[in-house]
Amino acid sequence: xxxxxxxxxxxxxxxxxxxxxxxxxxxxxxxxxxxxxxxxxxxxxxxxxxxxxxxxxxxxxxxxxxxxxxxxxxxxxxxxxxxxxxxxxxxxxxxxxxxxxxxxxxxxxxxxxxxxxxxxxxxxxxxxxxxxxxxxxxxxxxxxxxxxxxxxxxxxxxxxxxxxxxxxxxxxxxxxxxxxxxxxxxxxxxx
Numbered sequence: 001x002x003x004x005x006x007x008x009x010x011x012x013x014x015x016x017x018x019x020x021x022x023x024x025x026x027x028x029x030x031x032x033x034x035x036x037x038x039x040x041x042x043x044x045x046x047x048x049x050x051x052x053x054x055x056x057x058x059x060x061x062x063x064x065x066x067x068x069x070x071x072x073x074x075x076x077x078x079x080x081x082x083x084x085x086x087x088x089x090x091x092x093x094x095x096x097x098x099x100x101x102x103x104x105x106x107x108x109x110x111x112x113x114x115x116x117x118x119x120x121x122x123x124x125x126x127x128x129x130x131x132x133x134x135x136x137x138x139x140x141x142x143x144x145x146x147x148x149x150x151x152x153x154x155x156x157x158x159x160x161x162x163x164x165x166x167x168x169x170x171x172x173x174x175x176x177x178x179x180x181x182x183x184x185x186x187x188x189x190x191x
Contacts, residue, residue, distance in 0.1 A: 034167075035167075035168070036164075036167055036168025036169055037142060037168075038053060038139075038142060038164065038168040038169075039053045039054045039056075039057055039168055040053070040054075041053060041138045041139050041142055042138055042139075043126060043127075043139055044126060044127035045124070045125075045126060045127060046097070046108050046111060046112055046115075046125045046126060046127055046128075047108060048108070048127060051124075051126065056092055056094070057168065058090065058166050059090045059091060059092050059166060060086075060090060060091045060092075060163070060164065060165060060166055060187060060190045060191055061091075061092055061093075061094060061163070061164040061168070062079075062082070062091070062092070062093045062094070062161055062162070062163055062164075062180075062183070062187070063094045063096065063139065063143060063161065063162045063164065064079060064093065064094070064095055064096065064159060064160070064161045064162075065096050065097075065098045065100070065129075065131045065140065065155060065158055065159065065160055066095045066096065066097050066098065066104070066115075066125075066158060066159060067097065067098060067099070067101065067103035067104040067158040067159075068097070068103070068104055068106060068110075068111060068114040068115075069103040069104065069105070070101070070103040070104075070157075070158040070159065072157075072158055072159040072176050072177075073114075073119075073158075075159050075179060075180055076095075076114075076115065076119035076121055077119055078179050078180035078181045079093050079095065079121065079123065079180045080093075080119060080120060080121050080122065080123065081180065081181060082180045082181065082183065082184055082187060083122065083123040084122075085184065086184075086187055086188065086191060087123075089191040090166065090191055091187060091191060092123060092124065093123035093124070093180075094123070094124050094126060095115065095121065095123060095124065095125045095126065096125075096126045096127075096128075096129050096131070096137070096139065096140070097111045097115075097125065097126070097127075097128040097129070098128060098129055098130065098131045098158065099128060099130075100130050100131045100132050100133070100155065101157060101158055103158060104128060104158075108127070108128070111125070111128065112125070131155040131160075132154050132155050140155065143162045143170060143173075146162075146169075146170035147162065147170045147172070147173040156175070156176065157175075157176040158176060159176040160173065160174065160175060160176055161173070161174040161178065161180075161183070162174075163183070163186065163187070163190070165190055166190070171190070172186070
């Protein structure tokens with residue numbers, strides 16, 4: 001039985017005008033379907049300013065939870081060394097102070113003194129965050145979902161590290177005992 005309707009034909013559309021193309025190019029870019037959610041996570045600098053993680057898009061990123069009163073605190077020297085070694089090749093360390101293990105009681109100013117004065121850290125240091133529990137920072141909640149460690153999603157201790165590729169995907173998670181210097185070959189291979 002016929003409905004009397006004729007099939008429709010595709011009508012060719014005109015190419016966009018130069019003005020429309022220019023307007024589209026000037027519009028803010030939206031995340032594509034394959035963009036890592038990492039870049040859209042909320043983040044603040046040590047002085048409380050919002051940080052747009054999109055600024056690190058295209059770089060290899062090492063995210064680490066830090067504490068100034070921990071036995072691993074001297075790893076800040078190693079973190080700075082690998083940062084200096086590879087920063088010109090598209091590598092960045094993002095340090096997140098945390099008191100989740102009761103070893104970072106300091107204020108932002110005290111943390112800055114330890115990081116910038118005592119250890120001469122020049123890599124970005126973010127606002128103090130919780131890495132476990134109900135107040136877990138969104139960055140660490142996301143990182144833990146991407147790579148659980150030894151079947152555990154919790155951060156086990158200070159100075160756990162997450163290595164992200166240039167697309168913002170977590171490639172590897174390192175225990176606190178892994179020194180930054182021992183990661184240099186893996187970082188170099190990703191650059």
